Amino acid sequence: MRLVRLWPENSHFDFMRFRRFSFPLSAVISILTAVMLLTGGLNFGIDFRGGTLMEIQAKSGQANVGQIRQVAEGFGFGDVEVQEFGSAGEVSLRFPIQEGGEAAQAAVVQKARDTFSNEYEFRRVETVGPRVSGELVQSGTIGIVLSVIAVLFYLWFRFERELAVASIIGTLHDIVLTIGFFVITGHEFNMTSIAAILTIVGYSLNETVVVFDRTRELMRRYKTMPAEELLNLSINHTMSRTVMTAATTALSLLALVLFGGQAIQGFAQVMLYGVVICTYSAICISSPMLIYIGLRGSETVKVPEGRAAAAE
Amino acid sequence: MLRFSRSKIIATVAIIVIGLLLAVPSTMNREQRQAFLNAVPSWVPSWLVPSRAIVLGLDLQGGSHVLLEVDAQDLLRGQITILRDDVRRILRDTRVSSQNGIQTIPRGVQIRVPDAADRDRLIPRLRELAQPIGNAVLGQTGNNAIDINTTPDGVITLTYTEAGINERVRRAVDQSIEVIRRRVDATGTTEPSIQRQGADRVLVQVPGLQDPQQLKALLGETGNLEFRLLAQPGATDVDMLPMEDQGGQRVPVERRVIAEGGDLTDAQPAFDSQTNQPIVNFRFNIRGAQRFGQATTENLGRQLAIVLDNRVISAPTIQSPITGGAGQISGSFTVEQVNNLAVLLRSGALPAKLTIVEERTVGPGLGRDSIEAGKMATYVAAIFVIIFMFVTYGLFGLFANIALIVHVGLIFGLMSVLEATLTLPGIAGIVLTIGTAVDSNVLIYERIREEVRAGRSIVSGIQAGFDRAFATIVDSNSTMAIAAVILFFLGSGPVRGFAVVFILGILTTVLTAVTLTRMMIALWYHWMRPKVLPF
Numbered sequence: 051m052r053l054v055r056l057w058p059e060n061s062h063f064d065f066m067r068f069r070r071f072s073f074p075l076s077a078v079i080s081i082l083t084a085v086m087l088l089t090g091g092l093n094f095g096i097d098f099r100g101g102t103l104m105e106i107q108a109k110s111g112q113a114n115v116g117q118i119r120q121v122a123e124g125f126g127f128g129d130v131e132v133q134e135f136g137s138a139g140e141v142s143l144r145f146p147i148q149e150g151g152e153a154a155q156a157a158v159v160q161k162a163r164d165t166f167s168n169e170y171e172f173r174r175v176e177t178v179g180p181r182v183s184g185e186l187v188q189s190g191t192i193g194i195v196l197s198v199i200a201v202l203f204y205l206w207f208r209f210e211r212e213l214a215v216a217s218i219i220g221t222l223h224d225i226v227l228t229i230g231f232f233v234i235t236g237h238e239f240n241m242t243s244i245a246a247i248l249t250i251v252g253y254s255l256n257e258t259v260v261v262f263d264r265t266r267e268l269m270r271r272y273k274t275m276p277a278e279e280l281l282n283l284s285i286n287h288t289m290s291r292t293v294m295t296a297a298t299t300a301l302s303l304l305a306l307v308l309f310g311g312q313a314i315q316g317f318a319q320v321m322l323y324g325v326v327i328c329t330y331s332a333i334c335i336s337s338p339m340l341i342y343i344g345l346r347g348s349e350t351v352k353v354p355e356g357r358a359a360a361a362e
Numbered sequence: 363m364l365r366f367s368r369s370k371i372i373a374t375v376a377i378i379v380i381g382l383l384l385a386v387p388s389t390m391n392r393e394q395r396q397a398f399l400n401a402v403p404s405w406v407p408s409w410l411v412p413s414r415a416i417v418l419g420l421d422l423q424g425g426s427h428v429l430l431e432v433d434a435q436d437l438l439r440g441q442i443t444i445l446r447d448d449v450r451r452i453l454r455d456t457r458v459s460s461q462n463g464i465q466t467i468p469r470g471v472q473i474r475v476p477d478a479a480d481r482d483r484l485i486p487r488l489r490e491l492a493q494p495i496g497n498a499v500l501g502q503t504g505n506n507a508i509d510i511n512t513t514p515d516g517v518i519t520l521t522y523t524e525a526g527i528n529e530r531v532r533r534a535v536d537q538s539i540e541v542i543r544r545r546v547d548a549t550g551t552t553e554p555s556i557q558r559q560g561a562d563r564v565l566v567q568v569p570g571l572q573d574p575q576q577l578k579a580l581l582g583e584t585g586n587l588e589f590r591l592l593a594q595p596g597a598t599d600v601d602m603l604p605m606e607d608q609g610g611q612r613v614p615v616e617r618r619v620i621a622e623g624g625d626l627t628d629a630q631p632a633f634d635s636q637t638n639q640p641i642v643n644f645r646f647n648i649r650g651a652q653r654f655g656q657a658t659t660e661n662l663g664r665q666l667a668i669v670l671d672n673r674v675i676s677a678p679t680i681q682s683p684i685t686g687g688a689g690q691i692s693g694s695f696t697v698e699q700v701n702n703l704a705v706l707l708r709s710g711a712l713p714a715k716l717t718i719v720e721e722r723t724v725g726p727g728l729g730r731d732s733i734e735a736g737k738m739a740t741y742v743a744a745i746f747v748i749i750f751m752f753v754t755y756g757l758f759g760l761f762a763n764i765a766l767i768v769h770v771g772l773i774f775g776l777m778s779v780l781e782a783t784l785t786l787p788g789i790a791g792i793v794l795t796i797g798t799a800v801d802s803n804v805l806i807y808e809r810i811r812e813e814v815r816a817g818r819s820i821v822s823g824i825q826a827g828f829d830r831a832f833a834t835i836v837d838s839n840s841t842m843a844i845a846a847v848i849l850f851f852l853g854s855g856p857v858r859g860f861a862v863v864f865i866l867g868i869l870t871t872v873l874t875a876v877t878l879t880r881m882m883i884a885l886w887y888h889w890m891r892p893k894v895l896p897f
Contacts, residue, residue: 053897054753059815105728152431152717156578159721163573172573173728179719182429193852200844208837242787245849245857249794249864252845256838260805263834287812294804298750302743302797306790309742311735313421313728314790321794 056297057290065285065333066278066341072334076223083230092232095240096176098190100147100183102158106170108139113170115141121165127158136312140173152179190244194225197251204255209262212343217258220336224254227327231320242317250324253299257292257332264288265337269345277345281337296329364821366884374881377873378768384775387415416777419785421856422733424726425569430542430581430716432534432562434527437714438469441530445491445508445520446471452487456480461516470508470521481516488520531562534713538564542716544709545580564716574723576702584671584715585706587623589654591616592665592677603667605674607694613674615667620657625650629707631700634692640700641692644707651687659683670703722855736789743793744770751800755807757896761882762803765874769799772870773863782866785859795867801838802875806831807897814895821887823895828880835876839868 096103107113119132122143131144143162148154155177163172178186201221205214228250232239265284272280285292303325306318387395395415402411420427446464449471453460458480460473475481492508507526511519522530535558542564546554555567571577593600593614600614629644646654658666658680668676668691676693695703747766751759773792777784810827814820843865850861886892 053756056754059811107727152719156718156721160575163575171725171727172723173725175721175723177718177721179717181431182720189852193848196852197845197848200848201841204841204844241853241857245787245853245860248845248849249842252842253798255841255844256801259837259841260834263837288808291804291808294754294808295798295801298747298800298804299794299797301746301750302793305743305746306739306793308739309735310739310790310793311732311786313732314735314739314786317787317790 055290056293059290061286061289062282063286063289064282066282066338068334069338069341072330072338076227076331076335079230080223080226083226083233086233087229090233092229092239093236095238095243096144096178096183097240098183098187100178100180102143102145102155102162102178103174103176104143104145104159104162104172105174106141106143106166107173108141108170110169111139113139113141118143118166122162125158125161125165127161140312141170147180147183152181155179186241190241193244194247194251197248198222198225201251201255208259209266212340212345213262213266215343216336216339217255217262219339220258220331221251221254223331223335224250224324224327227331228320228324231323237320238316243320246317246320246324249321250328253324254328254331257328258336260291261285261288261332261337265340265345277341280345281340285333285337292329292332296325299325364824364884364887366881371881371885374877378772378878381772381775381870382768384412384414384778385771387412388774388778390415412778414778414781416774417781417783418729418733419783419788419856419859420567420569420722420729421724421786422729422736422784422789423569424572424724424729425567426571426574426577427720427722427855428566428568428574428577428581428718429559429720430538430564430566431719432531432538432564432713433715433717434531434562437530437534438522438527440714441522441527442466442470445522448491449473449488449520452484452491456483456487458484467519467521469527470519472517472519474517476516478516481512481518485510485512485518488518491520528561535562535564537713538716541585541709541712542566542581545705546577548705548709549576549580551577563719570726572723572725574721576698578718578721580702580705581716582718583702583706584712585623585709586671586711587626587707588669589620589622589657590618590667590669591620591657591661592667592674594664601672603669603672603674605677607676613667613677615669615674621646621650621654623707623711625653626707629704631697631704632690634690637692639692640695640697641690642695642700642704642707643688643690646687646689648687651685654687654689655683655685659685670706675703732786732789736786736793739793740770740789740796743796747796747800751803755803755897757886758803758807758883759897761879761886762800762807762875764882765803765878766796766799768878769867769870769874770796772874773866776866776870777862780862782862783859784863785856787856788859788863791860791863791867795864795871798842799867799871799875802831802835802871803879805834805838806876806879811895811897820892820895824883824887828876832876835872839871843868 113134115132115134118141119130122130122132127148128146133142134140135142145158148158159175159177198221202218205217208214209217225247228247231237232243261284264287265281268280268284300322303318303322307315307322310318387398390398399411399413446466449464453473458475460475462474465472475484488510492506492510505523505525507523507529509521509523539556539558543556546556546566546568551568551571553569557565559565566577566581568574568577593616597614597616599617601617602612603615604610605613625646627645627647629642632641632643633639634641662680662683665677665679667674676691678692691703744766748763751762753759755762770792773795806827809831810823813826814823818826846861846864846868850858850865853861
């Protein structure tokens with residue numbers, strides 16, 4: 051049997067060349083993310099924003115979105131978002147958080163149930179009061195900050211300073227670009243998104259560690275090899291593994307996107323994007339970063355001035 | 363040398379077989395599981411029979427998750443009322459009078475006793491109220507629940523301390539859990555889970571409950587029942603309370619309580635034999651019966667006020683003395699209302715109002731669909747990865763695939779033993795580990811290939827591949843573990859389910875991808891004695 055090879059043996063590809071495109075590209079996306087985060091912000095789901103989410107399905111199989119919207123707006127519970135999604139007459143309704151504390155939220159659910167339950171099946175009802183949503187925002191933020199701190203400690207023990215710095219830049223890059231995905235696409239941001247970001251942090255680190263392990267091994271073997279060449283060699287050596295792992299992970303996530311159902315699709319989409327970003331950043335961001343940080347501490351490899359300027 | 367001793371093989375296989383057997387109960391439904399346990403011969407010790415199973419999260423089996431918070435303000439108001447009554451009693455006992463009565467202030471009460479001698483008699487008695495926090499078993503914390511301050515001009519202030527309020531809230535949560543359990547049980551739901559969450563919250567999870575309206579109605583009431591008398595014109599010591607069947611119009615009710623919910627021994631919904639209206643029949647304990655009998659004898663012809671949570675729900679006229687200890691509450695109730703009322707009365711009053719701060723309900727239809735979709739995604743992901751590994755690594759890919767299937771089986775086995783909850787994100791976690799689990803195999807195989815290409819013999823290449831890749835495998839798994847552990851501690855419910863699966867997946871992958879694969883390759887080498895790598 052002829053076996054498939056995704057990446058050629060003994061490749062000598064010049065990956066470091068990519069930095070001329072990848073650095074500006076990532077910089078632009080990061081800045082765009084920051085700007086959009088400040089101006090528009092994330093599309094927070096009810097976990098973080100509070101309010102009521104209902105998913106209803108027409109018993110007849112045919113939902114009348116216009117009518118639902120009209121009726122729901124007549125409730126007087128503020129701006130209601132009515133959306134058709136999935137298939138077979140499924141409609142989601144999102145009510146904002148109600149004035150008057152936690153108890154006021156319950157009235158929304160009651161009213162909607164009374165009005166729609168004859169023609170629609172209530173598949174999901176979620177109400178998050180202002181206090182709980184505040185706490186979820188807090189724990190989500192703590193989660194991301196903690197994970198970055200944990201990663202810092204891990205890298206501190208695991209790697210020399212230069213490699214650790216490059217890895218943490220890569221991890222931060224992946225967090226920023228993942229948040230960018232949410233800001234730019236308007237994808238709903240909820241507690242599962244935090245789970246996705248943390249998983250992406252793990253995956254990102256995983257990718258960098260595999261490449262840098264090889265970099266360190268090669269540094270000991272080729273003591274005088276210039277940084278650029280050494281980094282290219284490390285990536286070429288680990289590339290077939292990188293491609294394989296990215297492919298198997300992406301394939302299973304693709305299965306999740308296609309068949310996992312609407313409730314988990316959002317998570318799977320973000321993760322799928324994350325796998326691509328992590329692979330990209332390990333090769334095109336963290337590794338070339340070492341050319342500038344220097345591989346061997348004091349004996350920093352010199353980069354010709356013209357090229358450094360061009361890359362920045 | 364690529365050797366795998368017989369004892370090591372037996373140990374590996376045994377661990378895997380046990381792990382997989384542990385997953386068996388999770389593949390059955392409740393009835394099948396019972397039948398299976400009954401079918402096991404009795405001489406087999408029970409600890410040998412796998413009986414624990416994975417619990418499906420509410421997002422998969424459908425049901426309601428309601429998070430309640432003890433209303434600290436309401437609790438404090440109640441505590442201040444008790445404090446006021448205590449102070450009044452002490453003033454009476456010591457025959458001291460406060461100049462302007464007992465004033466209620468935000469966190470306590472205030473009295474004014476200008477005479478120093480009176481104060482000296484009074485204050486030691488008041489100090490008895492300021493009991494220290496803690497209990498006899500756990501020791502004292504050194505903090506008092508109530509602070510007592512006296513100014514030179516004779517103003518005495520009693521206030522609840524922060525620690526005192528927290529202590530009350532903590533106790534209120536404990537009491538509430540008991541009351542909630544009785545109320546939820548009364549609705550006839552199966553396997554409700556009621557647990558404390560944080561300092562001031564109770565999490566109620568009821569599988570299979572589609573519309574938590576009744577549950578919420580039951581938990582939204584404090585359930586504080588009092589039998590009092592409607593006040594006669596001109597009476598002074600009265601509360602103005604809304605009257606339920608007169609559109610909430612306020613009526614004067616005597617402050618004196620004849621009997622209360624705690625004096626009831628039973629309450630049942632019923633129908634009035636004459637009017638056929640829904641009513642609640644109740645029975646008093648001896649103390650309640652005596653007091654109720656005496657009051658009804660003395661007040662023939664007057665109107666009773668049955669007060670629930672400060673609302674008059676019924677005001678029957680006392681037509682004859684009720685000395686038998688039994689009575690009924692009638693009013694313009696629906697059948698559902700009397701059912702709920704009977705439950706409230708039987709289960710006792712909550713120590714404070716509970717507020718619903720979060721509710722998540724998933725209908726059974728969505729749960730079923732999620733399970734189906736999750737299964738489908740898992741199968742498709744497995745097929746994708748299995749084909750992919752096979753066309754890339756051939757026979758070695760087959761080894762990795764066997765390891766992969768065992769890996770997923772072991773996750774289920776471990777989850778069964780831990781009786782962990784499988785949620786929808788948990789299923790996503792399983793699908794994701796299908797993708798990442800083969801990473802270890804890929805690391806090993808690529809390394810073997812490199813070593814052999816560098817001129818090593820096949821045996822030493824395999825050996826070196828395993829040895830050198832191992833450090834990287836540990837690394838790549840611990841990086842994933844960092845995120846998963848943080849997620850476990852921060853997340854709740856569904857998200858935590860994802861973290862559990864992920865952590866277990868990391869643990870089992872080392873066993874399957876490293877040990878099991880290595881064993882298969884060692885055995886293959888000893889049988890086939892190959893000259894070249896098969897990939």
